Amino acid sequence: MSIEVSNLTHIYSPGQPEEQIALDGISFTVEDGSFVGIIGHTGSGKSTLVQHLNGILRPTRGKIYVDGEDITQKNVSLTDIRKKVGLVFQYPEYQLFEETVAKDVAFGPKNLGLPEQQIDMRVRNAIELVGLDYEEIKDVSPFELSGGQKRRVAIAGVIAMQPGVLILDEPTAGLDPKSHDDILKMIDEMRASQQMTTILVSHNMDDVAKMADKVLVIDEGRLAMEGTPQEVFSKGEDLTALGLDLPAVTHILMKLKENGIDAGTDTFDVKEAAAAIAAALEGGAEAESSAGQEE
Amino acid sequence: MIRDITIGQYYQRESPIHRLDPRTKIIMTIVYIVAVFLVKSFAGFGFVTLCLAAVIALSRVPLSFILRGLKPIFLIILFTFFLNIFMYGGTVLLKIGPLTITDEGLRTAVFMAIRLILLIIGSSMLTLTTRPIQLTDGIESLLSPLKRVGVPSHELAMMMTIALRFIPTLLEETDKIMKAQQARGADFESGSIFRRAKNMIPILVPLFVSAFRIAQDMALAMEARCYHGGEGRTRMNKIKFGAGDAVMGLLMIGFIAVVVLERVYL
Ligand SMILES: Nc1ncnc2c1ncn2[C@@H]1O[C@H](COP(=O)(O)OP(=O)(O)OP(=O)(O)O)[C@@H](O)[C@H]1O
Ligand SMILES: [Mg+2]
Numbered sequence: 001m002s003i004e005v006s007n008l009t010h011i012y013s014p015g016q017p018e019e020q021i022a023l024d025g026i027s028f029t030v031e032d033g034s035f036v037g038i039i040g041h042t043g044s045g046k047s048t049l050v051q052h053l054n055g056i057l058r059p060t061r062g063k064i065y066v067d068g069e070d071i072t073q074k075n076v077s078l079t080d081i082r083k084k085v086g087l088v089f090q091y092p093e094y095q096l097f098e099e100t101v102a103k104d105v106a107f108g109p110k111n112l113g114l115p116e117q118q119i120d121m122r123v124r125n126a127i128e129l130v131g132l133d134y135e136e137i138k139d140v141s142p143f144e145l146s147g148g149q150k151r152r153v154a155i156a157g158v159i160a161m162q163p164g165v166l167i168l169d170e171p172t173a174g175l176d177p178k179s180h181d182d183i184l185k186m187i188d189e190m191r192a193s194q195q196m197t198t199i200l201v202s203h204n205m206d207d208v209a210k211m212a213d214k215v216l217v218i219d220e221g222r223l224a225m226e227g228t229p230q231e232v233f234s235k236g237e238d239l240t241a242l243g244l245d246l247p248a249v250t251h252i253l254m255k256l257k258e259n260g261i262d263a264g265t266d267t268f269d270v271k272e273a274a275a276a277i278a279a280a281l282e283g284g285a286e287a288e289s290s291a292g293q294e295e
Numbered sequence: 296m297i298r299d300i301t302i303g304q305y306y307q308r309e310s311p312i313h314r315l316d317p318r319t320k321i322i323m324t325i326v327y328i329v330a331v332f333l334v335k336s337f338a339g340f341g342f343v344t345l346c347l348a349a350v351i352a353l354s355r356v357p358l359s360f361i362l363r364g365l366k367p368i369f370l371i372i373l374f375t376f377f378l379n380i381f382m383y384g385g386t387v388l389l390k391i392g393p394l395t396i397t398d399e400g401l402r403t404a405v406f407m408a409i410r411l412i413l414l415i416i417g418s419s420m421l422t423l424t425t426r427p428i429q430l431t432d433g434i435e436s437l438l439s440p441l442k443r444v445g446v447p448s449h450e451l452a453m454m455m456t457i458a459l460r461f462i463p464t465l466l467e468e469t470d471k472i473m474k475a476q477q478a479r480g481a482d483f484e485s486g487s488i489f490r491r492a493k494n495m496i497p498i499l500v501p502l503f504v505s506a507f508r509i510a511q512d513m514a515l516a517m518e519a520r521c522y523h524g525g526e527g528r529t530r531m532n533k534i535k536f537g538a539g540d541a542v543m544g545l546l547m548i549g550f551i552a553v554v555v556l557e558r559v560y561l
Binding site: 016017079083087092094097107112143158161 | 472477
């Protein structure tokens with residue numbers, strides 16, 4: 001499922017003293033089946049942006065097409081949009097409310113008006129997709145789970161609606177490194193098995209670099225940069241100026257390049273980078289030694 | 296949206312009203328509330344409204360901002376208006392089926408509506424122009440004579456401030472939770488009243504959980520900074536009774552005198 005955003009502007013409390021232009025003329029497209037990463041400084045408007053994509057917020061100006069359909073029109077069914085586009089909020093564990101995990105996950109599918117049987121199946125699938133044991137956890141109260149488990153249950157609650165586009169707003173914020181990796185792996189696997197178009201909002205450049213096909217950089221409500229991870233992260237200085245980092249691997253490769261060891265800067269994978277650096281060092285050493293012999 | 300509710304909010308401005316001693320403002324508010332209940336003629340309401348308008352003008356808080364806080368309460372005002380209008384005997388003005396509107400009913404309804412509006416605007420002026428911290432200090436200072444009979448004035452004042460302080464936070468939290476449940480297909484806008492009440496559960500449960508979490512964090516943060524109640528506590532900004540307060544006090548006496556005279560003679 002594709003999304004097209006055209007000239008999107010959002011103003012909070014228009015006409016009031018605390019009026020705030022949160023988004024300012026943003027346009028981009030998300031291709032069907034692609035993985036888009038959105039990065040930007042705190043308060044740059046990332047959450048505001050993604051809340052438009054399933055009709056939670058209405059734009060002040062601009063258009064949004066999901067699967068070719070304009071969702072900013074008055075007469076579109078919000079249920080239909082939410083069937084197509086699933087949004088996992090920042091800190092989604094705060095939205096859990098049911099007595100049991102299974103009931104909580106079933107809340108979304110129920111609201112879609114699905115038959116009982118299908119709901120049960122979706123709940124089971126969703127809970128297993130997020131890497132939890134259905135039988136073990138289905139009757140547990142969500143409030144008794146650990147933070148990482150709560151996060152997974154909350155994500156399952158959105159996945160159970162089987163959206164064509166899954167948007168995750170900082171799904172790993174506040175988690176320990178292990179849960180962080182688990183959640184990302186889960187997102188990657190889910191995307192592969194469900195062929196979902198995925199949008200990931202993140203502060204972690206490494207994650208975005210590794211996973212995304214396309215990166216959007218938001219700064220003060222404007223689209224500051226757009227391109228493949230290679231394109232975006234090759235502009236280190238511009239990113240730093242926007243208060244953003246480089247992925248750790250890119251950072252090292254850049255530093256090496258500055259100091260005369262050119263191992264390229266295209267990869268974000270530690271192993272690949274190590275191999276490239278080794279090759280560059282050997283190449284450099286050979287060149288030096290051959291130069292030495294000539295003398 | 297839900298965030299537009301402005302009860303209990305502080306509006307930063309540099310004005311003579313903002314500079315007043317919080318105790319003066321608290322007493323002013325009490326006197327004003329009494330006055331609103333004493334007044335019984337349109338002329339009297341006119342006078343009270345005029346005085347309120349003067350205070351608002353002096354405070355330099357934009358009227359639009361104050362009125363915005365009224366919006367959510369508008370329904371309640373409308374409701375009491377219609378309840379009152381049909382509830383009184385007297386000369387019949389209009390008959391619609393079993394319902395009769397009398398001159399007495401109309402008069403009471405209009406008075407009640409004006410009273411409510413004046414009350415809400417007037418009392419919100421207190422919080423709009425006084426920082427919560429100052430408000431606590433003021434309440435505490437006013438209640439402190441009661442300490443001798445065992446009233447925990449500091450704790451009471453602190454509780455009130457915290458409650459006020461949390462209104463916007465909880466509204467923000469509600470907004471967030473509502474959006475998250477809407478993303479899961481929840482519908483809060485349609486259906487019968489019972490359905491709607493039932494639809495509130497997905498908001499209320501997480502809201503309570505959040506409220507307890509926030510309260511716990513807050514208590515912890517306060518204790519971590521050695522808060523232990525009012526005993527032996529000193530202040531960074533002492534509240535002071537100044538010349539402006541004296542002037543305001545005199546004006547207040549004049550104000551209440553006029554209102555009492557209106558009550559007796561009009
Ligand atoms: N409900 C709201 N009402 C008014 N202003 C808001 C609201 N939500 C966000 N804002 C403002 O809009 C701007 C963008 O906020 P947003 O939450 O989209 O940023 P963000 O990029 O998601 O930040 P973070 O990385 O901290 O999550 C901020 O300046 C914020 O203060
Ligand atoms: Mg955000």
